[in-house]
Amino acid sequence: MPISNYCLIDPQGGAIKVELTINNGIRSGALFILWKKDSNDKWTEKESFKLITGNDGIEKHILLEKPAEIENDLLTWNIKACAQINDANHGEFSITIYQDGSKLWSKTSRRKVNYCNTGHSIFGNQVFFKHLVSPQSLNLKLWKEVEI
Amino acid sequence: MERSRNIILYILCILLSLIGSAQEDSKTGNEAHKFKLDYNVPESPAFSILDANPTTVMRGNAAQEVVISLASSIFSNNAISPGLAVDVNPFFVLGGRLQSINEYKNNFGKRILANTQFSFATVDSKKFPNDLLISSGIRITLFDTKDMIFDQELSNSIDTELGNNIPRPNPNNPIVETQYVDNPTLEEAYKNAKKRYLSKRGGSLSLGYAIAGRALNSSYKTDSITTYRHQAWLSGQYDFGKNKMSINGMFMYRLEKNYEEEGDSFNNGIISGLALKHYGEKLIFSGEIIYDDVHKEIGFGAYIEAYLLPNISIYASYSKDENLNQYYFKPGVKYNFSESKNKK
Structure with a gap:
């Protein structure tokens, strides 16, 4: 998994907001699923939601799961999209x-x-949530000592 | 001979660009089907100033993105000048961007830019047999109350469909590469939108300007090109919503140079006209009456346009050729890259 697919969150911070934007008048609908690995190393669904970007090209959702509880969880999505304006695909x-x-x-x-009058396109991706290590964290202090 | 070679060269250039466009569109798994109604393709401004359009009264509705018009003498007598016009809507072609559909709806400036059309044409003139006539024009649609981007019912149908049956995104197996999917439900939503369009009342207004020149001895050297005509116009259209009928009106000012042995002179005046059009699924026909203040005369015209092949419409008119001062049968072909009527 490339490092760009990891999102560092503060476990003590506020709720996590997910936002989807698309420009050029393209319309889209997306399905997001938050997964957690169970004790059998299988992914199980914790939460799912849809975002429809509509005329504004933007939509957002606040995760129900608390930040402290999504360490190592995986957020995956698929987006269906199509172009409504000529030559703006x-x-x-x-x-x-x-x-x-x-x-x-x-x-x-x-x-x-x-173009919307013939069909749509589909694509997706995913991101892992990891807890941000606090500067006051005991683990970080230990690592610093090791580096010295 | 030289002129014919030039026209063939133009056609080849256009065909090459079309092939490029088709290849680009094939990547999406579809032909170039887009979202405007191909039975309402406006006339070419650059053809208008050369009197090569099949009708005099131009439509007022929103422009198409890329339209090629070919005036031909193949199906007619030799009096008709063969020619080619290319109409391009450059905003998106040149990289213009919109933030959203709401920006198109609410930002008048962006909407004007998205509905501005540039036009270029050339004809093999019978009036000036040694020269090639060239022209360019601009056409701006100020408003079109039947612009389908404003059809919220269609937008809602698209959103509903996009929100349904989204494949579940499975962990560690993301769809990184875009997949293109045909969607009959969306096609049906568009068919319904077109039915609403046909039965909806509404109007549109556009203004335009064009300039025409003579390439003396068919040479494109700067000192061989002389301007011989200017025109500016306002054209409007109102669709009655019943019987697929619409009325079009046009008010044009034309200034032209006369080339005479005793010295050049200028003519100017108003050309105005009214046209009644019927928009069928496969056929458009219309009749028009024109008052030409430049030549101090009243003229008439009849026009028919048929959609027999995808993207291509064939048209013919019977109207007066100002250059030859006689009524002629004028055939032609339009290739509309903005949408296909008979898709697939």
């Missing part, structure tokens, strides 16, 4: 994760999509 799709108003993680991809 290229757009930038962004998934952004916020906590307490700060942007923690973002992934932007430029995609070419079908």
Whole structure:
């Protein structure tokens, strides 16, 4: 898993907000699922939600799961999209994760999509949640001592 | 001969660009089907100033993205000048971007840019047999109350469909590469939108300007090109919503240079007209009456356009050729890259 697919969150911070944006008048609907590995090393669904970007090209959702409880959880998504305006079938799709108003993680991809009058396009991706190690953390102090 | 070679060269250039466009679109798994109604393709502004359009009264509705018009003498007598016009809507082609559908709806400036069309044409003139006529024009749609981007019912249908049956995103198996999927439900939503469009009342208004020049002895050297005509116009259209009928009106100012042995002179005046059009599924036909203040005369015209092949419409008109001062049968072909009527 590339490092760009990890999102560091503060376990003591506020709720996690997931935002989907798309420009150029492209319409999209997305299904997000938050997964957790069980004791048998199998992924089980914890939470799912849909985002429809509509006329504004933007939609967001606040995760029900508390930040302290999503360490090592995986958020996956698939996006169905199509272009409504002539010659505007290229757009930038962004998934952004916020906590307490700060942007923690973002992934932007430029995609070419079908025109809505014939079909749609599908693509997706995923991100792992990891707890941010606090500067006051005992573990971090130990690592610093080791480095010295 | 030289002129014919030039026209063939233009056609080849256009065909090459079309092939490029088709290849690009094939990556999406579809042909170039887009979202405007191909039975309402506006006339070419650059053809208008060369009197090469099949009708005089131009439509007022929103422009298509890329339209090629070919005026031909193949099906007619030799009086008709063969020619080629290319109409391009450059905003998106040149990388213009919109933030969202709401920006298109609410930002008048962006909407104007997205509905501005540039036009270029050339014809093999019978009036100036040694020269090639060239022209360019611009056409701006100020408003179109039937613009389908404003059809919220269609937008809602698209959103509903996009929100349904989204494949479950499985862990560690993301769909990184874009997959293109045909969607009959979306196609049906568009068919319904077109039915609403046909039965909806509404109007549109556009303005335009064009300039025409003569390439003396068919040479494109700067000092061989002289301007001989300017025109600016306002055209409007109102669809009654019943019987697929619409009325079009046009008000044009034209300034042209006369080339005479005793010295050049200028003519100017208003050309105005009204046209009644019927928009069928496969056929458009219309009749028009024109008052030409430049030549101090009233003229008439009849027009028929048929959609027999995907992306291609064939048209013919019977109207007066100002250059030859006679009524002629004028055939032609339009290739609309903005949408196909008979898809697949």
